Amino acid sequence: MTKAVGLLVALFALWLALSGYFKPFLLSLGVLSCLFTVYLASRMKLLDDEAVPLQLRLSLPLYWSWLGGEIFKSAVAVSKVILSRDMQLNQQLIAVPSPLKTDMGHVIFANSITLTPGTVTVEAVPGKFLVHALTEEASAAEGFQEIARRVAAVETR
Amino acid sequence: MMDQALLDLALDIASAITFTVGGAFVLIGAFGLVRLPDVWSRIHAAGVIDTVGAELILLGMMFQTGLTQTTLKLALIGLFLFVTGPTATHAVANASFVAGLRPVRLRRNETADVLGEQPRKEMQP
Numbered sequence: 001m002t003k004a005v006g007l008l009v010a011l012f013a014l015w016l017a018l019s020g021y022f023k024p025f026l027l028s029l030g031v032l033s034c035l036f037t038v039y040l041a042s043r044m045k046l047l048d049d050e051a052v053p054l055q056l057r058l059s060l061p062l063y064w065s066w067l068g069g070e071i072f073k074s075a076v077a078v079s080k081v082i083l084s085r086d087m088q089l090n091q092q093l094i095a096v097p098s099p100l101k102t103d104m105g106h107v108i109f110a111n112s113i114t115l116t117p118g119t120v121t122v123e124a125v126p127g128k129f130l131v132h133a134l135t136e137e138a139s140a141a142e143g144f145q146e147i148a149r150r151v152a153a154v155e156t157r
Numbered sequence: 158m159m160d161q162a163l164l165d166l167a168l169d170i171a172s173a174i175t176f177t178v179g180g181a182f183v184l185i186g187a188f189g190l191v192r193l194p195d196v197w198s199r200i201h202a203a204g205v206i207d208t209v210g211a212e213l214i215l216l217g218m219m220f221q222t223g224l225t226q227t228t229l230k231l232a233l234i235g236l237f238l239f240v241t242g243p244t245a246t247h248a249v250a251n252a253s254f255v256a257g258l259r260p261v262r263l264r265r266n267e268t269a270d271v272l273g274e275q276p277r278k279e280m281q282p
Contacts, residue, residue: 017226017230064239068212071209075205078204082185082186082188082189082202083185087192089193089194089198091197091262092264093259093260093267093268094267095267110247111240111243111247115242116208117204117205117208120197120247120250121250122247122250123254123271123272128270130267130268130271130272132197132250134198134201
C-alpha cells in the first residue's frame with residue numbers, strides 16, 4: 001500500500017513537471033491517468049523494492065553530488081591520459097568484491113563504477129564484479145571500497 | 158534593478174564557464190575515441206562525453222533558463238542520463254566481453270577469480 005501511494009505521488013509529480021498545467025479539468029485527467037497506471041502496475045505485481053525504491057535513504061541526492069565530484073576528478077584523469085603524447089595505458093580486468101546486502105545496492109554500486117570514467121563494470125556474479133580499468137590509478141581498491149561504503153549508507157533505512 | 162543586472166551577468170558567466178568546460182570534455186572524449194587503441198579503452202572516452210560533458214552542458218542550460226519549468230525538465234533529462242548512461246555503457250562492455258574481445262596489452266586479468274575457468278576461446282583483435 002505504501003508502495004502504491006509512493007508511486008502515485010511520484011507519477012503525479014512527474015506529470016506536473018512535464019505538463020505544467022494547473023487547470024482543474026486537466027489536473028483531474030492527470031490524477032486519473034496516474035491512478036490507472038498504479039492499478040496496472042499493481043496488477044502486474046510491479047510494486048516491489050525494484051520499481052518503487054522507497055527503502056533507499058533520503059540522503060541519496062547527497063551521495064549523487066559526492067559521486068558527481070568523483071566523476072569530475074576521474075574525467076580529468078582520463079582526459080590527461082588521452083591528451084598525453086604517449087598514452088600510458090595499463091588496461092586491467094580486476095575482480096571487485098561487492099559487500100552490499102540488497103539487489104538495489106549492487107545495482108547502485110555497479111552503476112557508480114561504470115559512471116566514473118576510467119572504470120566499467122563488465123560482468124556481475126553474486127558478491128563480485130568484473131571491472132575493466134584503463135589505468136593503474138583507476139583500479140585502486142580503496143576507491144571502490146569508498147564507493148561501496150557510501151552506497152551501504154544509502155541502501156536501506 | 159542593479160541587482161537583477163548583476164545576477165544576470167553572474168548567471169551568464171557561470172553558464173559560459175560550464176559550457177566551455179563541458180564542450181572541452183566532449184572534444185577530449187571525441188579525440189580519445191579516435192586515438193585510443195581498442196574498444197575497451199574507447200568505452201572510457203565515450204564515458205567522459207556522456208557523463209561530464211553532457212551533464213555540464215545541461216547545467217549550463219539550467220543557468221540560462223532560471224527558475225522555470227524548463228529547468229525542471231533539464232534536471233530530469235540530467236537524472237535520466239545519470240541512470241541510462243552507465244546501463245548503455247555496461248551493455249556495450251558486456252557484449253564485447255561475451256563476444257570474446259579482450260583488451261590489448263592487458264596487464265592484470267582476474268577474470269578467472271570472478272567467472273571461474275573460461276571455456277571460450279579468446280579472439281585477439
